[in-house]
Amino acid sequence: MTSEDWQLIRFTVWAALVSVAIILPPGLALAWLLARRSWPGKSVVETLVTLPLVVPPVATGLVLLNLFGRRGPLGKLLQGMGIDVVFTWRAVVIALSVMSLPLLVRSARAAFEGVNERYEAIARTLGRGPFHVFFTVSLPLAYRGILAGIILSFARALGEFGATIMVAGNIPGKTSTIALEIFHSVQLGNDWHAWRLLVVSACIAFAAVWASELLLRKKTR
């Protein structure tokens, strides 16, 4: 493994972790709202959140490129604040976040739906407000499904390719991730390098899933 490879691995893991950290608070809030409340436009939001799972990732990347490009509505706004997005590490994090959000929301939503609503209701009658109840009753009782969602979305972010290459390109040392570099290596005929990165990627995903299993077992005891 070269120092460039290690830098690539560090960047990919860092970007995946940051994207999961970014989507976690809004993802959990959205999952709870979808599980527990009825509101106008709920089905539209539900569909929009699931869309990145069913639309080709490059299409999602194209949408992001148009949103965050220099002429895009969000791109223009951020440009005015001196922030470049497209073809930077920020674009990588945004692509990973958008692509992994559906997995987190779907798992967390199912987990919240699995919590008996009566617990939350009775907690309210004991004098606790909705936020306190969320953090002390809903979240701890749904933690298994939420943890599964976090691991799934992290693993999805690790392997993201289509949306990332559209909005961030594959710039070595800047936006290149393990998935992009595997593709690049195969294109150049450097299969051995691609296989090495594949093994590293599989090991990281394995470690994440294994760690979550251990954590769950410890909590159950």
Next chain:
Amino acid sequence: MIRLQNIVLPLANFELSISIELAHRVTAITGPSGAGKTSLLDLIAGLRQPKSALIEVDGVVLTDTMRGIRLAPERRAIGYVPQDLALFPHLCVKRNIFYGGHGGADIGADRVLETLEIESLLDRRVTEISGGEQQRVALARALLSAPRLLLLDEPLGSLDPALKAKVLPYLRRVRDEFKIPMLYVTHDSAEAAEIAEETVRVENGRISRQNAR
């Protein structure tokens, strides 16, 4: 005094429609399964939104749809022991009973623990204690939330006769010791007579009988 006026709540097969004033401290609400008894308790606790209602406990208005008043459940000071108890399975007995955060300042936590004989259970998990003990823990939790009214939904419903006989004295003790107004739902008229000063019978969402002892 509990005032339940113009209560209208559509349910699956009928409409809960009740107007009643309860002057006694302990009232039993009896009636067959599915008559609307639990829905009535849910309404009082603020867990369901009625089509119309005026709910007043000792002069405090909890719900008045005419004036747009709907106090949130956490602001009602209603201690609710539901039929399934809803003890938080991830918390130990101690954290369950002190969940409300009031610490029993008004009625004394020690007094509650002593009356219900649960001091020795504090560090146990709620899933590891017996049905009768769970019942007492749920009662303690409701009492320590400093309620102005206690709602008990079939507190002995899920217990076998032997366990019922063990738990009933604790309910009487709570009634006599803490003097908190109580609405006690049961389908057992003997149990109602044992605990309450007044009995209200609900059938198909309507009051079919009200008699004081």
